[in-house]
Amino acid sequence: MERKTKVVIIGSGPAGITAAIYLKRALIDFILLDKYTPGGKVNLTGEIENYPGFSKVTGPDLAFKFFEQLQAMDIPIDYGDIRTVEYLNPGFKVVSDEETIYADYVIAASGTKERLLNVPGEERLTGHGVSYCAVCDGNLFKGQVVAVVGGGNSALQEALYLSTLTKKVYVIHRRQGFRAENRLVERARKTPNIEFILDAIPTEIVGDLQVEGITIENKFTNVQSTLAVNGIFPFIGMNPNTGFLKHFPILNEQGFLLVHENMMTDIDGLYGAGDINHKELRQIVTATNDGAIAAIDISHRVQ
Ligand SMILES: Cc1cc2nc3c(=O)[nH]c(=O)nc-3n(C[C@H](O)[C@H](O)[C@H](O)COP(=O)(O)OP(=O)(O)OC[C@H]3O[C@@H](n4cnc5c(N)ncnc54)[C@H](O)[C@@H]3O)c2cc1C
Structure with missing residues (x-):
């Protein structure tokens, strides 16, 4: 199948959804695509306490609110796993597993995926005790x-x-200091069933058919020990979902998109929004910020 539109938005997380809302209000024709569920990573988050308007909301509830807003504005989300984006100078050819779309502008808002520990046992026991989503799988470990x-x-x-x-819950961390907000660290320290294991690096996940433990090594003494656990949740950072853009000279060393203040890359008409961008802070508010700026910049160029 082939289609033509003004803008293709790749990804329906907070960045893509916000871009869609702004483009719709500017009366610009666009297609919003995702390979999974609307809301992106928000669906995988437990409780969110730092998004204005909600003192406390679960990730899935906020994602559903986003979805309801799209429905109310009559914005459809099409399925599509984007494989390549080709620059036609001007314009783009966007190829998914289902179709080819020709567009004048592309907003890449495809976020990130969790970084792996890359230790023996991790791949084999993923789905058997190793999980990258506490909201999805936490209940299995009651x-x-x-x-x-x-x-x-x-x-x-x-x-x-x-x-x-x-x-x-053991929190295994390779340093004494945390990148997390102090408030979260303090809350965790005061939680009786959370124990910190610091200066420790995981070296192996053990278990035959199911996780039985995690082997860690103290960074200073090199002493190894194995903690008996039923589940392991790695949250050690993320890699950008920019595989379909890797032929463009617009990525930093880690593969994040380099964008200007208007969220456009050095390729005319190709924008980045949200966690996919090279930036300091990857949060829902910063993703929505980028989506709005990209959409408005496009709307100024179209009108
Ligand atoms: C455990 C956890 C807790 C968090 N807690 C908070 C919090 O409390 N507050 C906060 O502000 N932020 C929090 N965040 C961060 C927040 O979720 C992200 O910053 C935000 O979701 C980024 O939005 P995004 O739209 O850039 O990307 P994402 O939300 O990652 O959405 C990207 C979308 O792109 C789609 N996609 C990827 N590749 C393709 C492709 N090839 N083709 C089509 N679609 C594709 C994905 O399916 C996904 O739906 C948390 C993140 C995690 C992992």
């Missing part, structure tokens, strides 16, 4: 012992969430 690996906001937030379901 009353059991789990380990969260990482020291950023996501790790601490998800450790707190898991502490409400499980008997015990």
